Amino acid sequence: MVWFKRKSQGLVPQKKKDMPELWVKCPGCGEIVYKRELERNSNVCTNCGHHFRIKADGYVNLLLEPDSVQEFNEEIAPKDFLKFKAKKRYSEQIKAAIKKTGQKDALISVTGTLAGREVVLCVMNFEYIGGSMGSVVGEKIALAADVAMEKKCPLLIVSMSGGARMMEGAVSLMQMAKTSAKLAQLSDAGLPYISILTDPTTGGVSASYAMLGDVNIAEPGALIGFAGARVIKQTIGEDLPEGFQRAEFLLEHGFLDLICPRPEMKEQINRILDFMCADSPSSKELKNGSVEANKLTEAKISPPVDTDKN
Amino acid sequence: MQAFILDFEKPILELEKKIKEMQDYAATEGIELDDEIARLQEKSRKLQEDVYAKLTRWQRVQLARHPQRPYTLDYIERIVDDWVELHGDRAFGDDPAIVAGMGTMGGEKMMIIGHQKGRDTRQKLYRNFGMAHPEGYRKALRVMKLAAKFNRPILTLVDTPGAYPGIGAEERGQAEAIARNLFEMTKLPVPIIVVIIGEGASGGALGIGIGDRVLMMENTWYSVISPEGCATILYKDAGKASIAAEALQLAADDLLKQGVIDVIVREPIGGAHRDFDAAAEMLKEAVLKELAPLQQKDAATLVAERIKKYENMGFYENYSRQSA
Numbered sequence: 355m356v357w358f359k360r361k362s363q364g365l366v367p368q369k370k371k372d373m374p375e376l377w378v379k380c381p382g383c384g385e386i387v388y389k390r391e392l393e394r395n396s397n398v399c400t401n402c403g404h405h406f407r408i409k410a411d412g413y414v415n416l417l418l419e420p421d422s423v424q425e426f427n428e429e430i431a432p433k434d435f436l437k438f439k440a441k442k443r444y445s446e447q448i449k450a451a452i453k454k455t456g457q458k459d460a461l462i463s464v465t466g467t468l469a470g471r472e473v474v475l476c477v478m479n480f481e482y483i484g485g486s487m488g489s490v491v492g493e494k495i496a497l498a499a500d501v502a503m504e505k506k507c508p509l510l511i512v513s514m515s516g517g518a519r520m521m522e523g524a525v526s527l528m529q530m531a532k533t534s535a536k537l538a539q540l541s542d543a544g545l546p547y548i549s550i551l552t553d554p555t556t557g558g559v560s561a562s563y564a565m566l567g568d569v570n571i572a573e574p575g576a577l578i579g580f581a582g583a584r585v586i587k588q589t590i591g592e593d594l595p596e597g598f599q600r601a602e603f604l605l606e607h608g609f610l611d612l613i614c615p616r617p618e619m620k621e622q623i624n625r626i627l628d629f630m631c632a633d634s635p636s637s638k639e640l641k642n643g644s645v646e647a648n649k650l651t652e653a654k655i656s657p658p659v660d661t662d663k664n
Numbered sequence: 665m666q667a668f669i670l671d672f673e674k675p676i677l678e679l680e681k682k683i684k685e686m687q688d689y690a691a692t693e694g695i696e697l698d699d700e701i702a703r704l705q706e707k708s709r710k711l712q713e714d715v716y717a718k719l720t721r722w723q724r725v726q727l728a729r730h731p732q733r734p735y736t737l738d739y740i741e742r743i744v745d746d747w748v749e750l751h752g753d754r755a756f757g758d759d760p761a762i763v764a765g766m767g768t769m770g771g772e773k774m775m776i777i778g779h780q781k782g783r784d785t786r787q788k789l790y791r792n793f794g795m796a797h798p799e800g801y802r803k804a805l806r807v808m809k810l811a812a813k814f815n816r817p818i819l820t821l822v823d824t825p826g827a828y829p830g831i832g833a834e835e836r837g838q839a840e841a842i843a844r845n846l847f848e849m850t851k852l853p854v855p856i857i858v859v860i861i862g863e864g865a866s867g868g869a870l871g872i873g874i875g876d877r878v879l880m881m882e883n884t885w886y887s888v889i890s891p892e893g894c895a896t897i898l899y900k901d902a903g904k905a906s907i908a909a910e911a912l913q914l915a916a917d918d919l920l921k922q923g924v925i926d927v928i929v930r931e932p933i934g935g936a937h938r939d940f941d942a943a944a945e946m947l948k949e950a951v952l953k954e955l956a957p958l959q960q961k962d963a964a965t966l967v968a969e970r971i972k973k974y975e976n977m978g979f980y981e982n983y984s985r986q987s988a
Contacts, residue, residue, distance in 0.1 A: 429982055429983065430980055430981075430982070430983045431980065431981040431982050431983070432980070432981060433979045433980055433981040435922075435979040436911070436912075436913050438911055439911055440898040440899075440911060441898065441899075488978075489977075489978030489979050489980055490978075490980060492977075492978055493978050493980065493983075493985070496975055518866075518888045518889075519888075520888055520889055520894055520897065520912075522888070522979075523887050523888055523912045523913050523914065523918075523922070524886055524887045524888055524912075524913075524914065524918075524919055524922060524924045525922050525923075525924060525977060525978060525979065526888050527866060527867070527870055527887065527888040527924075528870075528924055528974065528977040528978075529977070529978065530842075530843075530846060530867065530870060531846055531850075531870060531873075531874055531974045531977075532974040532975060532977055532978070534843060534846035534847045534850060535846070535847075535850040535874075535970070535971045535974045535975070536971070536975070537847060538847045538848075538850040538851050538971075539850075539971055541847075542851070557867075558866070558867055558888070560839035560843070561838070561839040561840075561842040561843050561846075561867045561871075562842075562843050562846055563843070564839075564843075565837075565839050565840040565843040565844070566843050566844070566847050578839075579834050579838075579839065580827065580829070580833070580834060580838040580839035580842070580867070581827075581829030581830075581833070581834065581838065582829075585829045585893075586829045586830060586831065586834070589828075589829050589830060590830055590831065594831065595831070598831070598834070599834060603835075607835050607836070607837065608837070609837050609839075609840050
C-alpha cells in the first residue's frame with residue numbers, strides 16, 4: 355500500500371515505543387538482550403561478549419566480598435582553585451558531577467577481601483567529569499597506597515578515564531607524578547599492584563598508574579592509549595587502522611599481560627595474587643572450584659561480533 | 665636568518681634601531697649626539713621594563729615558542745664542557761627529539777637530557793619539532809640510570825609541544841614509556857634538577873620532568889594541555905588559545921604559586937632569544953645554586969624528599985594533607 359493512502363485506510367503507524375527497561379540493545383552486536391541476564395553476566399553481552407560500561411560499585415561487587423567492603427576517604431572533595439572559567443565554571447561542573455554520581459570525585463577507594471584476602475581497591479567512575487584525574491583522584495590513590503603499605507596488602511586500581519583534569523591545570527599533570535611516585539614506593543615495599551584497564555583508559559591516566567601494574571589486565575575491546583584518536587588523525591592526516599588502541603592492539607604490542615573478560619576477572623586476579631602473596635584459606639577454595647568460583651566461570655564469552663546478523 | 669618579531673616586541677626593536685642609526689650617524693658625521701642617544705636609551709629601557717613587566721600569559725607562550733629562542737643544544741654549547749652525546753634506547757632506535765649526554769658544568773660532572781627542537785625546516789623535521797617518541801623517553805631513562813650507576817647528578821631541560829601523537833608512538837607504548845619514567849625517576853638515587861626552558865606541554869614534558877628541584881625560565885609555559893588543545897575542547901576553536909592560556913594559568917609565577925615549581929630563572933630583558941650567552945649564564949648559575957645543597961644529601965633522603973614533594977601537590981575541599 356502506498357504510504358499516502360495509509361491514513362485514509364485508518365492505518366496509522368504506531369508511535370515508536372521506548373524500549374522497556376527490561377531489555378537493552380547491545381552496541382556490540384545489535385541484539386536485544388534481557389537486562390536481568392546481562393546483569394547476571396556482569397554486564398557482558400551473552401551474545402557477543404561486549405562489555406557494557408559499569409559503575410564504580412559494580413567493580414567493587416565484582417571483585418570483593420560485599421560484606422567486607424569499607425570505603426575510606428570518601429569525603430575528600432575537589433576545589434576550583436584556579437577559578438577556571440570556561441563556558442561552564444569548574445565549580446559548577448563539580449556540583450553537577452556530585453549530584454549525578456553521588457560521589458565527591460571520580461575515584462572511590464575501599465578496603466575489602468578478594469577471595470578472603472585483604473586488598474585495597476580503587477575504582478574510577480567515568481560518569482564523573484569523564485573519569486578525569488585531578489588533585490582528589492591523585493590524593494586518594496596516594497592514600498590508598500599508604501593503606502596498602504600499612505596493611506601489607508595488594509593494591510588494585512580499576513582505571514576508566516579520559517586523562518588528567520584540564521580544569522586543574524598543571525596541578526592535575528602533577529598527579530601523574532604523584533601517583534607514580536607512590537606506586538614506586540609501594541613496589542619497593544614488595545607489595546603487588548594490579549592495574550585493571552577498562553574502557554576507556556587514555557591520556558594522563560594511561561601514562562601513569564594504569565600502565566604501571568606488576569600485572570596489567572584489560573577488559574576485552576577497551577580503548578587504551580596515550581593520545582586521542584582525533585588528535586592522531588589530525589597530526590598524521592590519515593585514517594587509523596582498525597582496532598587501533600583497543601586492548602587487543604596493546605596486548606599484541608606488549609603493553610598488557612592479559613585480556614580478561616569481566617566474569618573471569620576475580621578468578622584471574624586471585625590466581626595472580628596467589629602467586630605473589632601468602633595463601634589465604636578461602637582463596638584456595640576459590641581456586642579449587644568452590645560454588646562461587648563455578649558461578650564466576652559460568653558465563654560464556656563468545657567470539658567477536660557476527661557481522662552477518664546486522 | 666630573518667628576525668622574527670612578535671607584536672609586542674616591535675616598538676622596542678624600532679626604538680633600538682633608531683638608536684643604532686643615530687650612533688652610526690654620529691660616528692660617521694662626527695656630530696655630538698650623546699645626550700640625545702642617552703635620552704633614547706633611557707626611553708628604550710623604560711619601555712622594555714613596561715612591556716615585560718606586564719606580559720600576558722599568552723605573550724609568555726609566544727616568547728616560549730619564539731623561533732629564535734635558545735634550545736637545549738644552544739645552552740649545552742655555551743655552558744657545558746667535555747660534552748659527549750649518547751644515543752639510542754638499546755631497544756628500538758635513537759630519537760633526535762631528545763638529546764642526552766655527559767658533560768661538566770661549572771666543574772660539576774652531570775648527565776644532561778633535553779628536548780631538542782630544530783631551527784630550520786630540515787632540522788625541525790629531523791628533530792620532529794621536539795616531540796619525542798617512546799624511544800626518546802627510554803633513551804632518557806637509560807642514561808639517567810647510567811648517571812645513577814656512576815653517582816652523577818642529572819639535569820633535564822624541558823622544551824616540547826608534547827609527546828608525539830602518532831601510530832608508531834602508540835604502537836611502541838608512548839603511555840608506558842612516560843609512565844615508566846615517572847616511576848623510575850622517583851627512585852633515582854642522585855639529585856635531579858629540571859628546568860623548563862621553553863614549552864612544557866603535558867605528559868611529554870613530565871616524561872623527563874620529575875626532579876628534586878623544578879625550575880622554570882621566566883618566559884616559558886608548563887601545563888596539562890597546550891592552550892590550543894584546551895581552546896579546542898572548550899570552544900571548539902584553537903584560535904581562542906589566548907583565552908585558554910589565561911584559564912590554565914600556565915606561566916612561571918602561576919606555577920610557583922600552585923606549588924608545582926620551586927624557582928623562576930630570570931632571563932635577559934626581552935627574553936632569552938635576545939641574548940643567548942646571558943641566558944645560558946643565568947641558567948647555569950641557577951642550576952649550580954640549586955644543585956649544591958642537594959649534593960649534601962644521601963640517596964635515601966633524596967628519594968624520600970622527592971616523594972614527599974610530589975605527595976604535597978594538590979588542592980582539596982574539606983581536607984588537608986597530614987604530613988606523616
